[in-house]
Amino acid sequence: MYDDNCLFCKIIKGDIPSTKVYEDEYCYAFNDIDPQAPTHILVIPKEHIRSAAAVTPENSKYVSHIFEVIAELAEEKGMTEGFRVVSNCGESAGQSVFHLHFHVMSGRPFTWPAG
Ligand code: 5GP
Ligand code: ZN
Numbered sequence: 001m002y003d004d005n006c007l008f009c010k011i012i013k014g015d016i017p018s019t020k021v022y023e024d025e026y027c028y029a030f031n032d033i034d035p036q037a038p039t040h041i042l043v044i045p046k047e048h049i050r051s052a053a054a055v056t057p058e059n060s061k062y063v064s065h066i067f068e069v070i071a072e073l074a075e076e077k078g079m080t081e082g083f084r085v086v087s088n089c090g091e092s093a094g095q096s097v098f099h100l101h102f103h104v105m106s107g108r109p110f111t112w113p114a115g
Contacts, residue, residue, distance in 0.1 A: 022069060027045055
């Protein structure tokens, strides 16, 4: 379930400190250490899934649950003008931590397509 060499697994376990925004049985949400928007939350499954490319019928329940949590956080945090959800998959797409995570960003206008 946990990968001892994974930064985000260590954050879930509390071995590395983070600013918790939300937690339940399936996921953990915390503030990004290098925010790219006034609100920048990372939502991660409590199962070591490497990336969006490693989602399967067996673990996709984590992903659907995370999107329910994102909708709740958007309401709770007043992201009324919109928000962006991003999951970088693979190094060329900008993934630097290989534990599936969803960036939830809000509080400024966003351009499209993203860099
Ligand atoms: P990626 O580049 O893989 O899409 O996203 C990884 C994110 O994790 C980056 O936005 C980065 O700022 C964030 N991050 C990396 N290390 C830490 C950390 O130790 N604590 C927190 N809160 N965020 C981190
Ligand atoms: Zn992990």
